[in-house]
Amino acid sequence: xxxPRNISVSEASRPLLPRHAKLKYDETRKVWxxxxxxxxxxxxxxAVEVLQLCDGKRSVGDVSDQLAAKYAAPREAILADVxxxxxxxxxKGFLTEAREKTP
Amino acid sequence: xxxxxxxxxxxxxxxxAVLEKSRSTAETFGIPLAVLLEITHRCPLQCPYCSNPxxxxxxxxxxxxxxxxxVLSELAEIGVLQVHFSGGEPTARKDLVxxxxxxxxxxxxxxxxxxxxxxxxxxxxxLADAGLCHVQISFQGIEEGLADRVAGYxxxxxxxxxxxxxxxxxxxxxxxxxxxxxxxLHQLPxxxxxxxxxxxxxxxxxxxxxYGWALKNxxxxxxxxxxLDECTAIVEEARERLKGRLTIDYVVPDYYAxxxxxxxxxxxxxxxxxxxxxxxxxxxxxESITGLDFLxxxxxxxxxxxxxxxxxxxxxxxxxxxxxxxxxxxxxxxxFGGCRCQAFALTGDAANTDPxxxxxxxxxxxxxxxxxxxxxxxxxxxxxxxxxxxLESGNDA
Numbered sequence: 001x002x003x004p005r006n007i008s009v010s011e012a013s014r015p016l017l018p019r020h021a022k023l024k025y026d027e028t029r030k031v032w033x034x035x036x037x038x039x040x041x042x043x044x045x046x047a048v049e050v051l052q053l054c055d056g057k058r059s060v061g062d063v064s065d066q067l068a069a070k071y072a073a074p075r076e077a078i079l080a081d082v083x084x085x086x087x088x089x090x091x092k093g094f095l096t097e098a099r100e101k102t103p
Numbered sequence: 104x105x106x107x108x109x110x111x112x113x114x115x116x117x118x119x120a121v122l123e124k125s126r127s128t129a130e131t132f133g134i135p136l137a138v139l140l141e142i143t144h145r146c147p148l149q150c151p152y153c154s155n156p157x158x159x160x161x162x163x164x165x166x167x168x169x170x171x172x173x174v175l176s177e178l179a180e181i182g183v184l185q186v187h188f189s190g191g192e193p194t195a196r197k198d199l200v201x202x203x204x205x206x207x208x209x210x211x212x213x214x215x216x217x218x219x220x221x222x223x224x225x226x227x228x229x230l231a232d233a234g235l236c237h238v239q240i241s242f243q244g245i246e247e248g249l250a251d252r253v254a255g256y257x258x259x260x261x262x263x264x265x266x267x268x269x270x271x272x273x274x275x276x277x278x279x280x281x282x283x284x285x286x287x288l289h290q291l292p293x294x295x296x297x298x299x300x301x302x303x304x305x306x307x308x309x310x311x312x313x314y315g316w317a318l319k320n321x322x323x324x325x326x327x328x329x330x331l332d333e334c335t336a337i338v339e340e341a342r343e344r345l346k347g348r349l350t351i352d353y354v355v356p357d358y359y360a361x362x363x364x365x366x367x368x369x370x371x372x373x374x375x376x377x378x379x380x381x382x383x384x385x386x387x388x389x390e391s392i393t394g395l396d397f398l399x400x401x402x403x404x405x406x407x408x409x410x411x412x413x414x415x416x417x418x419x420x421x422x423x424x425x426x427x428x429x430x431x432x433x434x435x436x437x438x439f440g441g442c443r444c445q446a447f448a449l450t451g452d453a454a455n456t457d458p459x460x461x462x463x464x465x466x467x468x469x470x471x472x473x474x475x476x477x478x479x480x481x482x483x484x485x486x487x488x489x490x491x492x493x494l495e496s497g498n499d500a
Binding site: 007018019020022024026027028029033035037038040090091092093 | 137181210346
């Protein structure tokens with residue numbers, strides 16, 4: 001059960017927030033927050049947009065496609081930024097990956 | 104870096120900043136993001152370092168189910184995001200599932216801080232269904248001989264391991280909380296491995312803080328300087344090795360530091376807790392300071408009013424209350440003079456500099472005394488209970 005969970009984020013990863021991390025809009029402070037045990041993170045607006053697309057079904061590549069289309073921007077640059085942001089979140093323990101059930 | 108996503112900075116960690124809760128002393132104080140709810144002081148364990156006050160609230164004084172629900176709704180309304188259900192042992196309250204459900208319904212992130220020994224698998228399942236977000240289980244050691252002795256509860260360690268396993272089977276995230284002291288620090292490497300084996304996401308290595316019960320037991324608990332240095336090295340190595348796998352939060356005892364800790368982020372700045380009887384407190388030890396009148400949620404004031412305006416919260420807020428050496432110290436807004444409860448317990452005046460600070464005139468004396476205790480032979484515990492404590496039998500060494 002306790003297999004290694006170090007996540008290496010790549011274009012093919014299908015990340016999502018783990019159960020203990022919840023993305024929520026804080027009405028009182030008018031900011032987006034990620035709630036986690038003993039921590040509240042304040043993701044910036046791009047991080048929020050990326051995380052809203054990370055549902056465990058879309059791959060990082062799919063997410064980048066969508067953002068590239070939305071901002072009419074070079075996909076490769078976006079992909080690189082998204083991977084850096086998600087890897088940072090993973091290293092902090094706030095990202096998990098959908099596991100392959102059937103390939 | 105791409106110029107189309109300018110808000111992702113080169114250092115991506117900035118895009119996920121831990122929300123800064125502190126404010127300048129001139130500002131009004133925003134409602135804390137997280138609140139600790141000590142819903143009962145009842146507990147089957149008798150840990151000699153318990154963070155509850157020596158004067159425990161009896162069950163008859165506890166807030167009712169409806170009163171706690173009202174508190175939860177009020178907290179969510181004023182902008183609190185997280186609540187920690189703690190105690191005592193929170194599962195000793197029969198209405199815990201109902202309270203967690205209500206907290207979830209009003210949008211709060213819920214954490215259960217438990218000794219786990221009273222939980223059944225069925226009840227843990229009910230808590231999960233009620234929306235519980237996270238479980239934190241305390242461990243007193245790595246094997247039952249020592250762990251059960253520290254907790255003063257036979258069979259506790261084995262039960263904790265079982266509940267930790269159920270927690271993960273129910274897909275609830277798990278934090279292992281390990282309170283460390285002289286008599287169990289040698290087990291730290293194994294506690295880290297145990298956390299991995301239990302599939303925990305997070306480990307709290309919390310050295311005992313010496314107030315209340317722990318202060319009474321200081322001679323039996325205080326680690327040596329060498330033990331602490333080793334502990335720090337072990338934590339640092341494990342953090343690097345287990346990055347992304349296990350988050351390790353580390354709390355050092357402040358006796359051996361030169362600078363005091365910024366206790367609670369400063370009095371009345373980032374934190375409050377609510378006691379079983381409904382008192383709104385600047386920290387869980389605050390009632391040990393005599394002469395302060397802490398208001399209850401049963402008073403006719405709102406929680407927000409108590410936080411912002413009550414005398415007890417304003418007494419040690421900011422820097423205006425300080426005496427020398429704090430008053431003119433360049434660090435006064437960095438650490439706010441350390442811990443008020445510790446200052447009161449060790450000097451008799453909560454407005455004195457916390458003796459953990461090297462600038463306190465009492466620092467040398469207290470440090471030397473603690474060091475002598477750490478090298479001493481007293482291992483016998485005074486167990487925490489409603490009877491004012493019971494001395495351990497058969498461990499006179």
